[in-house]
Amino acid sequence: MRGKRIVIALGGNAIQSGSATAIAQQKALNQTAEQLIEIIKQGYQVAITHGNGPQVGNILLQQIQSDSEQTPAMPLDTCGAMSQGMIGYWLENALDEQLQKEGLNKEVASIVTRVEVDPTDEAFRHPTKPIGPFYSEEEAKKQMQTDDVQFREDAGRGFRKVVPSPQPVSILEHAVIKTMVNNDTVVISTGGGGVPVYRQDNKIFGLEAVIDKDFASETLAELIQADTLMILTEVEHVYTNYNSPQQQALHEVGVEALKRFAEEGQFAAGSMLPKIRAAIAFAESKLGRKCIITSLNKALEAIEGRAGTIVKA
Numbered sequence: 001m002r003g004k005r006i007v008i009a010l011g012g013n014a015i016q017s018g019s020a021t022a023i024a025q026q027k028a029l030n031q032t033a034e035q036l037i038e039i040i041k042q043g044y045q046v047a048i049t050h051g052n053g054p055q056v057g058n059i060l061l062q063q064i065q066s067d068s069e070q071t072p073a074m075p076l077d078t079c080g081a082m083s084q085g086m087i088g089y090w091l092e093n094a095l096d097e098q099l100q101k102e103g104l105n106k107e108v109a110s111i112v113t114r115v116e117v118d119p120t121d122e123a124f125r126h127p128t129k130p131i132g133p134f135y136s137e138e139e140a141k142k143q144m145q146t147d148d149v150q151f152r153e154d155a156g157r158g159f160r161k162v163v164p165s166p167q168p169v170s171i172l173e174h175a176v177i178k179t180m181v182n183n184d185t186v187v188i189s190t191g192g193g194g195v196p197v198y199r200q201d202n203k204i205f206g207l208e209a210v211i212d213k214d215f216a217s218e219t220l221a222e223l224i225q226a227d228t229l230m231i232l233t234e235v236e237h238v239y240t241n242y243n244s245p246q247q248q249a250l251h252e253v254g255v256e257a258l259k260r261f262a263e264e265g266q267f268a269a270g271s272m273l274p275k276i277r278a279a280i281a282f283a284e285s286k287l288g289r290k291c292i293i294t295s296l297n298k299a300l301e302a303i304e305g306r307a308g309t310i311v312k313a
């Protein structure tokens with residue numbers, strides 16, 4: 001049954017705010033679920049997606065650190081699937097608890113999601129996606145000299161390993177996700193942008209990359225015909241002249257104005273720019289669709305049009 005339908009993309013701070021232990025991440029997601037339940041209570045059909053940059057980078061490091069014949073290191077696509085399972089499990093626990101507390105008769109389920117990409121995507125030759133922990137410039141340079149890895153400075157916070165980040169083409173599990181959403185199941189999918197794969201001779205092959213979750217969430221929102229794409233991050237609004245005395249919050253903004261701001265370089269590549277590009281693509285995909293960019297604690301107000309940045313065609 002078709003109800004008002006929303007895809008909610010969870011940013012890094014919804015999963016990990018500080019410690020990377022399982023207990024700390026479960027706790028962060030429990031708090032996230034307290035906000036998400038408010039949206040579910042409004043009667044929305046909800047599909048949730050999430051990032052995995054810190055987690056997939058840590059899983060990869062654990063593989064490298066314990067690589068042996070008995071415990072062989074897993075490749076990045078498998079690490080991506082592991083991160084989906086891990087975060088999906090924590091989020092299931094968190095949402096389950098809230099659904100029980102509210103006495104809502106709804107199921108929650110998490111889907112390991114494969115996202116088709118073009119194996120010849122230029123992105124494979126230019127790694128841009130930061131994953132895992134932060135390093136000093138000195139540590140990063142040392143690792144680049146000894147290992148076949150690339151590091152890049154990440155938004156003034158230190159150096160991080162970067163991996164290729166191809167564009168999503170399609171989502172292999174989109175039909176089953178849509179069926180579950182139709183049945184009012186709260187579905188967690190497309191985690192970490194989905195596991196990047198391609199198909200050849202009727203076989204599926206994984207690729208060593210991490211897809212941007214904002215782009216993949218936009219693809220999902222189109223494929224399951226959502227009305228709203230909500231991107232939750234650390235800031236309440238998208239701003240022009242961000243972090244300057246002239247900083248101004250954008251409340252409701254059209255795609256043409258947003259494109260002009262993007263051309264002016266108002267949005268940082270690798271952080272706000274992918275969200276802006278996803279918002280434009282979704283708002284342009286069909287009349288009446290909107291994208292909301294806001295913080296977790298403003299999510300409900302933003303749905304009601306009282307907070308956040310709302311992007312419309």
Ligand SMILES: Nc1ncnc2c1ncn2[C@@H]1O[C@H](COP(=O)(O)OP(=O)(O)O)[C@@H](O)[C@H]1O
Pocket residue numbers: 010011012013051232233234235237238239240241242266267268270271272
């Ligand atoms: N123009 C802008 N307006 C708002 N935030 C911006 C802008 N440019 C860069 N940012 C930064 O982008 C961040 C969101 O990107 P990021 O941290 O990568 O997202 P995620 O929540 O998905 O992990 C914000 O917390 C903010 O620091």
Ligand SMILES: NC(=O)OP(=O)(O)O
Pocket residue numbers: 011012050051052053054191192193210211212213214
């Ligand atoms: N895959 C992805 O985009 O993860 P982050 O949002 O954590 O960077």
